[in-house]
Amino acid sequence: MHASDTESVELASYRLWDMAAVWYESWRRSRGQNAPPAVWFEFTRAFLAHYLPAEIRRARVDEFLLLRQNNMSIREYSLKFNSLARYAQAIVAEMEDRVHRFVTGLGPHLIKACMTASLQDGMDIARIQGYAQNLEELQRQAKQDPDRGRHKQARSAGYSGDYQGGYRPHYSKRPASSVVSVPSHFQGQRYDRSIYSRLGQRSRAPATSYRRETNQARPPLPRYDQCGKGHSG
CATH class of the missing domain: 1.10.1200 (Non-ribosomal Peptide Synthetase Peptidyl Carrier Protein; Chain A)
Incomplete structure (x- = not known):
C-alpha cells in the first residue's frame, strides 16, 4: 500500500480487536501525550515482546x-x-x-x-x-491398483458382490423362459401340472424322442375300409 512507517502503525491498529486492542491503547498511552507518532519498528518490537516473547520464538x-x-x-x-x-x-x-x-x-x-x-x-x-x-x-494410487485390478477382474468374469479372494463359479444369464406351446390335441383340456411338466421336459429332449412320445400319447385315428389307413377327414 506504499504506507509510511507511521501510517503502517495506524493501519495495523485498526485490525486489532478484543484484548489486542486494549493492549494497543494501553501501550499508546504509556508513550506519553507529547510523544511523536510510533513507527513500525517500534510498534512491532513492543507487540512481539508482549505476544511472542523471545523464548517462544527460539x-x-x-x-x-x-x-x-x-x-x-x-x-x-x-x-x-x-x-x-x-x-x-x-x-x-x-x-x-x-x-x-x-x-x-x-x-x-x-x-x-x-x-x-x-x-x-x-x-x-x-x-x-x-x-x-x-x-x-x-x-x-499405485498401491491401490492391485485391489482395483482384482475387483475389475472379478466383474469381468461375472462375479457378483465384493471380491473376497475365493472362487465363485460363473453363472451365465439365461433369458426368461417362454411359454411352452401346447399341442392341439391337449388344447381345451383341464390344466394338469404333470402334463405341462412332461411337456417342458420333452422340449429339451431330442426331436425324435419328442415325436415318439407325442404319438404314443395321441389317441388312435379311425381306420377307413376304403384305403385301409387311419386318418381324419
Whole structure:
C-alpha cells in the first residue's frame, strides 16, 4: 500500500480487536501525550515482546530445524513448514536454502525424487511442494491398483458382490423362459401340472424322442375300409 512507517502503525491498529486492542491503547498511552507518532519498528518490537516473547520464538526456530514429515501428508508437512519458516528468516533467507530444508525433511519414499527435482533451475518452494504432493498422490494410487485390478477382474468374469479372494463359479444369464406351446390335441383340456411338466421336459429332449412320445400319447385315428389307413377327414 506504499504506507509510511507511521501510517503502517495506524493501519495495523485498526485490525486489532478484543484484548489486542486494549493492549494497543494501553501501550499508546504509556508513550506519553507529547510523544511523536510510533513507527513500525517500534510498534512491532513492543507487540512481539508482549505476544511472542523471545523464548517462544527460539523454540519455534528449534522446532523448524527438527521438522520432519514422518507420518504427515505432504499437505500437512508443507503447511507446518511454511508456518515455522517465518521464525527462521535468517536460516532460509535464500530460496535455495528454503527448498533444500524442505526436501531434507521429506520421508524416504519421496526424498530421492524430490532431491533430483530441486536441482532444476528456478525451483522455488511452491513448485517443489506441489511436485512432492503430486508424487505422493501417484504413489498412493499405485498401491491401490492391485485391489482395483482384482475387483475389475472379478466383474469381468461375472462375479457378483465384493471380491473376497475365493472362487465363485460363473453363472451365465439365461433369458426368461417362454411359454411352452401346447399341442392341439391337449388344447381345451383341464390344466394338469404333470402334463405341462412332461411337456417342458420333452422340449429339451431330442426331436425324435419328442415325436415318439407325442404319438404314443395321441389317441388312435379311425381306420377307413376304403384305403385301409387311419386318418381324419
